[in-house]
Amino acid sequence: MSRVLHSSTAGLDQPDDEATRFRWRDVSAWGFSMAAHAVVLLLLSLVYFDVEQKITTLIDSAFEDVDAAEYKFDSTVVDQIGSEASVETMSSSQAAAVAVATGRNTQADLESKVDETLNVGFAVTDSIVQPARTEILGTVQTNGGSEHAAGVEGAIDRMAFEIGNSLREKKTLVVWLFDVSPSLHVRREKIADRVENIYNQLNKLNVGADKALKTAVVTFGEKPMIVTKDPLDDTDEVIKTVRGIKSEESGKENVFEAVITATNKFKTYRTQQQRAMMLVIVTDEAGSDIQNLEKAIVETKRYGIKCYVVGDGAPLGRQKVEAEFTLEDGQTVIGVMDRGPESYFQQRLRMPYWGANGNGLEEIPSGFGPYALTRLCAETNGLYLIAESNTRANIDPIVMRSYPPDYRPIPVLETDLRNNRAKAALVEVCNQYQVDNIPLPTTYFPAENDNVLRTAITEAQRPLAELDYKLDGLLQKLQAGEKDRAKISEPRWRAVYDLALGRVLAMRVRSYGYNMMLAEMKSSPKKFEKQGSNQWRLVPSKDITSGAATKKLANQAADYLKRVIDEHAGTPWAVLAEREYSTPLGWEWKEGTYNPAPQMKNDNKDKARPKFIEEVDPKTGKKTKKQISGEPQRREI
Numbered sequence: 133m134s135r136v137l138h139s140s141t142a143g144l145d146q147p148d149d150e151a152t153r154f155r156w157r158d159v160s161a162w163g164f165s166m167a168a169h170a171v172v173l174l175l176l177s178l179v180y181f182d183v184e185q186k187i188t189t190l191i192d193s194a195f196e197d198v199d200a201a202e203y204k205f206d207s208t209v210v211d212q213i214g215s216e217a218s219v220e221t222m223s224s225s226q227a228a229a230v231a232v233a234t235g236r237n238t239q240a241d242l243e244s245k246v247d248e249t250l251n252v253g254f255a256v257t258d259s260i261v262q263p264a265r266t267e268i269l270g271t272v273q274t275n276g277g278s279e280h281a282a283g284v285e286g287a288i289d290r291m292a293f294e295i296g297n298s299l300r301e302k303k304t305l306v307v308w309l310f311d312v313s314p315s316l317h318v319r320r321e322k323i324a325d326r327v328e329n330i331y332n333q334l335n336k337l338n339v340g341a342d343k344a345l346k347t348a349v350v351t352f353g354e355k356p357m358i359v360t361k362d363p364l365d366d367t368d369e370v371i372k373t374v375r376g377i378k379s380e381e382s383g384k385e386n387v388f389e390a391v392i393t394a395t396n397k398f399k400t401y402r403t404q405q406q407r408a409m410m411l412v413i414v415t416d417e418a419g420s421d422i423q424n425l426e427k428a429i430v431e432t433k434r435y436g437i438k439c440y441v442v443g444d445g446a447p448l449g450r451q452k453v454e455a456e457f458t459l460e461d462g463q464t465v466i467g468v469m470d471r472g473p474e475s476y477f478q479q480r481l482r483m484p485y486w487g488a489n490g491n492g493l494e495e496i497p498s499g500f501g502p503y504a505l506t507r508l509c510a511e512t513n514g515l516y517l518i519a520e521s522n523t524r525a526n527i528d529p530i531v532m533r534s535y536p537p538d539y540r541p542i543p544v545l546e547t548d549l550r551n552n553r554a555k556a557a558l559v560e561v562c563n564q565y566q567v568d569n570i571p572l573p574t575t576y577f578p579a580e581n582d583n584v585l586r587t588a589i590t591e592a593q594r595p596l597a598e599l600d601y602k603l604d605g606l607l608q609k610l611q612a613g614e615k616d617r618a619k620i621s622e623p624r625w626r627a628v629y630d631l632a633l634g635r636v637l638a639m640r641v642r643s644y645g646y647n648m649m650l651a652e653m654k655s656s657p658k659k660f661e662k663q664g665s666n667q668w669r670l671v672p673s674k675d676i677t678s679g680a681a682t683k684k685l686a687n688q689a690a691d692y693l694k695r696v697i698d699e700h701a702g703t704p705w706a707v708l709a710e711r712e713y714s715t716p717l718g719w720e721w722k723e724g725t726y727n728p729a730p731q732m733k734n735d736n737k738d739k740a741r742p743k744f745i746e747e748v749d750p751k752t753g754k755k756t757k758k759q760i761s762g763e764p765q766r767r768e769i
Contacts, residue, residue, distance in 0.1 A: 277509070277536060278445075278500040278516045280529045284319055287442045287517040288326040291412060294440065294515070295345070296334060303344040304408040305363055305401045307394050311387070311415035312353040314379040315457040315467050319519070323414060323442070324374040331367040346407070348398055349373045352390035354382035358397055379459075385417050385470075387505070388424035391439065395431045402435045413441045416520070418451075418470045418502030425504045429511045438514040441505050445518040446472035448498040448704045449480020449562070474498035474506070475537035476545055477555075478562040479628040481606075483635060485711060486572050486642055493711060496704050499532035510539040528702035535624040535703055554620060557613030558629050561606050571595040573646065575670040578728065582657045585668065589654045596647055603643055606636045627696055627705040634692030634709060641686045641717045645678040646670065649719045658721060665723040673720035686717045 281287035298304040308327075310320060334345065346363035347370045350356060359377070364370050394411060402409045411432065419425075432439055447453050450472050458464050473480075475498075485493065500506060501516035509516045538545055549555050573592045579585040610633045620626050649670060658668070676683050696709035 277533075278506055278518055280445075280499075281442075281517045281519055284322045284442065284519045285326050287519040288323055288330060290515075290517055291440060291442070292330040292333065294410065294438075295330075298408045298410060299334070299344055302406065302408050303342075303346075304410065305346045305348065305398060306410050306412060307348045307350060307363075307398055308374070309350045309352060309356075309387070309390050309394060309411060309413045310374070310377055311385055311413075311417070312351050312377060312380045313385060313416070314381060314459050315416055315455070315469070316414065317379055318458060319414065319416065320374060320377055324371050327374065328367065328371045331370065335367065346401070348394070349377075350390055350394045350397075351377055352385065352387055353380040354384040354386060356386065356390035356393040358393070363398070363401070384420045385415060386421040386424070387413060387415060387419040388421050388428040388508070391428040391508070392424065392431050395428075395435065395437060399435050399437075402437065409435065409437045410514075411437060411439045413439065413443070413505065415441065415505075416444045416455075416469065416471070418446070418472060419504055420470070422504045425508065429508060432508070432512050437512060439508050439512040440514045441501060441509055441516045442519050443501055443505060443516065444471050444520045446474040446498045446500060446502040447495045449473050449475075449478065449482070450495060453495050470502075472498065472502050474500040474503055476503050476507075476542065477549065477559045479558065479624075481558075481562050481565065481632040481635065483565070483639065484572055485715075486639060493708060496707060497527060498704060499527060499529060499535070500537060503537060506537070507539045527704055527707065531702035535627065535700075537624070538622075552616045552619055553613035554616040554629050555613070555625055557609045558625075558632055561609050561632065565602060565606060571599055573599070576726075577653075577668045577670075578666065578726065579657070579660075579668050580666050580728070585657055586654055589650050593647070593650055596643070599643055600647075603636065603640045607640055610636060623700065627700045627703060630692045630696045631705045631709050634689050634696065635712055637685050637689035637692065638712050638717055641676065641678075641682055641689060642719070644682045644685075645676060645717070645719045648678045649721070653721070658723075660723050662723060665725055666728075667724045667726045669722045669724055670719050671722050672716040673718040674716045675720065676718040678718075689717065 279290070281290050295304065295306060310316070331345075331347075343365050346365060347360075348363040349359040349370070351359055359373055364373070391411060391413070398409065401407045451470055452468055453471050454466050454468055456464060456466050501509075501518060506516040508514075538548075549559060573595055577585055577588040577592070579588075610629075613629075614633070617626075617629060620629065653668070660666075676686055690713065693709045693713040697706050697713060700706045700709075
């Protein structure tokens with residue numbers, strides 16, 4: 133370094149010959165080594181490039197037959213390269229696309245490859261005799277709501293699916309809650325027979341092995357009662373317990389209290405044993421303690437308990453129905469039962485069919501279970517199975533799936549109602565006006581002479597003022613909400629509103645025409661054309677003779693009713709609208725005859741009068757009378 137720092141301006145100091153030769157030897161060795169390494173690296177790069185080129189060629193060849201103009205990118209195809217997946221493995225969407233394009237059964241291919249790869253052998257066992265319903269363990273998705281079953285037997289078979297599916301996931305406790313009303317006697321026997329069959333099927337399929345399925349029994353009437361202190365494993369014991377249930381005549385069905393009691397009694401099987409838990413309610417009524425509904429929902433949802441009901445369908449917009457049933461002693465009676473309504477809000481205007489035949493329409497089925505029990509099922513992701521219903525061929529259960537009642541929380545329903553004037557108006561008139569509050573005038577008028585005819589007409593005109601007043605109130609309230617009708621999105625609300633307004637308009641037209649026909653007949657009585665006629669009768673007619681305003685209302689009524697028929701075919705509202713629409717809105721007089729003789733009235737009284745037979749008391753010898761009747765006894769159930 134000193135030489136360099138102190139060199140003269142003339143040039144650097146010159147090294148000696150030996151040092152120069154030494155440095156050149158070092159440089160030559162270093163250069164040779166570097167050249168050799170460069171050659172090796174070049175060779176290695178050529179080898180890598182050749183492999184990469186081959187891979188690229190293979191990828192390109194896969195698309196040689198594809199027309200780029202026709203190729204479209206499928207967003208469902210996921211490239212798995214770089215995701216630590218094998219490049220030979222396709223995603224689910226890719227596999228589906230290949231299967232569709234080539235017609236290959238990829239699932240079968242996959243199973244074949246697995247079998248070939250693993251070559252797993254299975255132990256030979258005796259073949260198990262399959263039950264009648266081999267699909268008992270098929271996957272069935274439930275998310276609440278109502279489902280029509282083929283009677284009680286079909287409902288229990290459907291429950292077998294649910295129990296079997298639950299057992300596939302984990303051990304299960306099934307709690308049966310039986311209504312002890314006398315009307316359930318026959319149904320309990322049917323269920324005992326069917327449950328025995330179903331449990332035997334589950335045992336044959338080995339889903340209940342290792343005590344996986346446990347069963348408890350609870351009854352309810354006025355008070356709930358735990359019949360099985362501890363859940364049962366033995367099927368025979370379960371059947372024996374069910375058959376041993378006795379009927380009670382308390383007239384109460386406090387079903388929601390029973391749900392709460394059963395939940396609290398057996399919840400440790402859910403929380404400590406980690407079992408699935410199902411409550412299966414067997415009843416034919418809606419329940420007497422709806423005030424306990426919300427608490428029952430909270431308790432069952434808290435522990436993840438599914439609730440199911442094997443029950444009856446609710447009548448459309450009605451609470452009570454009459455149904456015939458057989459008691460344990462074999463006596464047949466007619467029970468007055470609470471089986472509805474199917475919705476939280478009253479959505480059916482209780483108005484008779486004046487001028488039309490309304491027979492069979494009072495208890496027309498809704499297609500759903502009663503509101504409270506069905507909501508319990510919906511909230512817990514269970515199912516309401518309609519075992520018995522007044523079914524009609526023109527009410528389609530599949531169509532009715534688009535018309536469910538609203539099972540959202542009640543505060544939400546009330547807010548929704550306040551925000552739509554059409555809905556609010558409908559609920560208001562349905563709550564205020566009942567069938568008993570709308571008098572219907574007669575259509576038959578005796579006419580032995582003009583004075584008798586005028587007297588009969590005067591009597592018939594008395595209720596018209598009240599009828600007109602009620603109809604005017606109904607019409608004004610419904611029309612006040614008509615502007616919000618277009619805002620209704622739910623098919624159910626559209627159907628019930630249009631039906632109500634159409635029916636009120638139709639009855640208003642009939643009332644106008646009726647009043648005018650009576651006034652004309654009273655002022656100028658018509659003459660009979662046939663000998664022996666002594667009665668006038670008003671019958672429906674296509675001719676509307678009560679003025680242009682009435683004809684306008686008639687056209688509006690027809691529009692609303694026709695819309696219900698066309699847009700909601702297969703529903704009970706379409707059936708009701710069809711009955712109203714098919715009856716003409718005008719009136720005409722028809723002459724006829726009747727027998728005013730006293731004996732006819734006496735005969736009618738005799739038919740209505742109770743009949744008695746005489747009996748002799750064996751102790752006193754006195755004669756007594758015992759009432760007899762061919763009519764079944766009616767009682768409140």
